[in-house]
Structures are given as structure tokens and as C-alpha cells.
Amino acid sequence: MPDPILDIRGLEKTYKGGVQALKGVDLTIRRGEIFALLGPNGAGKTTLIGATCGLVNATGGTIEAFGLDTRKHWREVRSRIGLVPQELATDMFDKVIRQIRYSRGMFGLAPDEARIEEVLRSLSLWDKRDAAIRELSGGMKRRVMIAKALAHDPELLFLDEPTAGVDVELRRDMWRQIDALRARGTTIILTTHYIEEAQEMADRVGVINKGEILLVDDKDAIMAKLGSTEAHFTLDSALAEVPAPLSGYAVHLEDEGKRLVYRGGDGTGAGKREVAELACLLVQQQIAFNGIETRESTLEDIFVGLLEDRQEVAA
Numbered sequence: 577m578p579d580p581i582l583d584i585r586g587l588e589k590t591y592k593g594g595v596q597a598l599k600g601v602d603l604t605i606r607r608g609e610i611f612a613l614l615g616p617n618g619a620g621k622t623t624l625i626g627a628t629c630g631l632v633n634a635t636g637g638t639i640e641a642f643g644l645d646t647r648k649h650w651r652e653v654r655s656r657i658g659l660v661p662q663e664l665a666t667d668m669f670d671k672v673i674r675q676i677r678y679s680r681g682m683f684g685l686a687p688d689e690a691r692i693e694e695v696l697r698s699l700s701l702w703d704k705r706d707a708a709i710r711e712l713s714g715g716m717k718r719r720v721m722i723a724k725a726l727a728h729d730p731e732l733l734f735l736d737e738p739t740a741g742v743d744v745e746l747r748r749d750m751w752r753q754i755d756a757l758r759a760r761g762t763t764i765i766l767t768t769h770y771i772e773e774a775q776e777m778a779d780r781v782g783v784i785n786k787g788e789i790l791l792v793d794d795k796d797a798i799m800a801k802l803g804s805t806e807a808h809f810t811l812d813s814a815l816a817e818v819p820a821p822l823s824g825y826a827v828h829l830e831d832e833g834k835r836l837v838y839r840g841g842d843g844t845g846a847g848k849r850e851v852a853e854l855a856c857l858l859v860q861q862q863i864a865f866n867g868i869e870t871r872e873s874t875l876e877d878i879f880v881g882l883l884e885d886r887q888e889v890a891a
């Protein structure tokens with residue numbers, strides 16, 4: 577991969593109690609992309625972020641950020657990374673603007689009121705700049721955390737569950753902010769439980785489970801490879817079996833023969849085409865139907881399917 581911004585090789589973390597949170601993770605992040613890391617609770621997402629940001633001591637493997645070994649050059653690496661942690665960690669009694677100034681200063685950067693104003697305005701926080709953080713709503717507090725992480729103009733931004741507990745409107749608003757950051761050239765790694773968020777935002781998606789990366793690919797490629805179409809034809813009269821001309825398709829009967837169900841395709845449109853062909857064949861065979869419901873699989877279906885496959889393999 578040309579010029580990766582982050583290159584993780586064989587990363588391992590075993591916590592003191594013996595929990596193996598990361599089991600040899602390899603992951604390369606491209607400069608300028610939005611990468612969504614998906615995984616169930618306890619999969620190792622926060623540990624992976626912590627190891628990259630120098631908050632967790634890895635027990636094996638290497639991490640290079642900006643071409644630098646993160647252990648040897650931790651100070652420089654950290655100054656070029658922004659982290660929005662899952663938990664709200666800030667002085668709740670302080671004013672918004674003071675905390676943003678403070679975050680910038682922490683990385684040794686000179687004060688820059690114009691930049692701070694820009695960050696606050698971009699997150700619609702300018703009007704709240706003199707409010708005490710504890711007085712803000714949960715969603716606004718989260719924006720303050722993002723503003724803090726942006727105050728030193730990081731090249732690489734980690735967002736750990738950025739929209740957890742945020743209402744739908746604010747979530748969409750945040751997605752726009754994240755998009756604007758990408759437009760500025762910031763590389764973004766986000767972890768999320770909202771798969772819709774990954775589907776909406778990400779260029780590439782990685783799935784992690786029990787400390788292992790199961791899949792990394794372009795979001796569109798994942799949808800194309802693992803996506804599928806499902807169609808339900810509601811028949812006027814029950815069929816005893818699938819008629820021979822339809823047997824070459826991925827169809828079966830449900831509901832005592834009253835519903836013909838198709839499940840197939842690959843997310844590239846092949847499924848929709850086959851559903852259209854099936855409709856024609858049913859008409860040709862004079863099999864009357866009074867409804868077709870079709871549904872394209874979402875990233876969520878694919879994700880749940882992947883984890884289920886793993887459980888079956890492990891069982």
C-alpha cells in the first residue's frame with residue numbers, strides 16, 4: 577500500500593489478568609481514508625486504539641504511524657494523533673473554550689485563537705464557548721470532546737464510538753462534521769456499533785472479533801461480495817413444489833407453499849436481475865402472484881452473518 581499512515585503488524589495485548597485482547601492484529605490504514613472498525617463488545621477495538629495512542633502497552637508486535645515506530649517516537653506520534661475516547665474525559669466545570677485552548681497547549685502548540693474559533697464554529701460550539709461543559713447536553717459534550725481532539729490539528733483522528741448516545745439528528749450532523757474533516761485531509765478511524773454509520777461514512781471497513789481481524793476491505797467490495805437480495809413472491813395458490821423452470825434459481829417455498837422465497841445475488845445487481853427473471857417465469861408458467869417484496873442486505877446483515885459463521889466454526 578503506498579504511503580500508509582498507520583501500519584500495525586502482529587499486534588498482541590494480553591492484560592495482566594490473562595485476557596488476550598489482541599491476538600496478532602495486522603492492519604494498514606491509508607492516508608486520507610475513513611476506516612470503520614466494527615466489532616462486538618470486548619472485541620479489542622479500544623485496546624487497539626489505546627496501543628496506537630500509547631495508552632496501552634502492547635505485549636507483542638509493532639506499530640508504525642507516519643513512518644515512525646510509535647514506541648521509539650511516542651511523543652511526536654502522539655502530537656500528530658487526535659483521540660476522541662468513548663468516555664467523556666474532561667474537566668466538566670471548565671468553560672468550553674478554555675478546555676480547547678488547553679488541549680492545544682498540551683501538545684506544545686502556540687496559542688491560535690483563530691484556529692480555535694474555526695474548530696468551535698465547525699462543530700457548532702461557538703455560541704456555547706463560555707458555557708461550563710457540565711451544563712451542555714450529552715451530544716454537545718461529545719462535540720466538545722471532538723473539538724478537544726482537533727485543537728492540535730491532528731493528521732490521524734481516532735473516534736471511539738463517536739455517536740454513542742446521540743440522537744439521530746445530531747448523529748447525522750456529526751457525520752457531516754466527519755466528512756468535512758476528511759475533506760481537509762484528516763485520516764479517520766472510527767469504531768462504531770451503528771453499522772449504518774459505517775455504511776454511510778466509511779471508505780473501508782474492518783471487522784474485529786475476539787482480538788482477531790476477520791475481514792478488511794473496501795466497503796463497496798464487501799457489499800458486492802457478501803451482499804445479497806431477498807425476494808418474497810406471495811402466490812395466489814399454494815404450490816406443492818418449486819416448478820422445474822425455476823429450479824435453477826436459489827428459491828424455495830415457505831408458508832405451506834404460498835410463498836416463493838429467493839435469496840441470492842452478490843450485491844452487484846445480479847440478485848435484482850434474477851428476481852425480475854423469476855417474475856417473468858412465474859407469469860409464463862401462469863403461476864399467479866399478488867405481491868413481491870424485495871430487500872437488499874445491509875452491512876449489518878453481512879456483519880452479523882460473519883460473526884455467526886465464526887461461532888459455527890468455533891463450535
Ligand SMILES: Nc1ncnc2c1ncn2[C@@H]1O[C@H](COP(=O)(O)OP(=O)(O)OP(=O)(O)O)[C@@H](O)[C@H]1O
Pocket residue numbers: 591592593595596597615616617618619620621622623624
Ligand atoms: N485494563 C484492562 N484490564 C483487563 N482486561 C481488559 C482491560 N481493558 C480491556 N480488557 C479486556 O480486553 C478485551 C477487549 O476489550 P476492549 O475494550 O478493547 O474491547 P472493545 O472492542 O473496545 O469493546 P467495547 O465495544 O465494549 O468498547 C475485553 O475482554 C476486556 O474485558
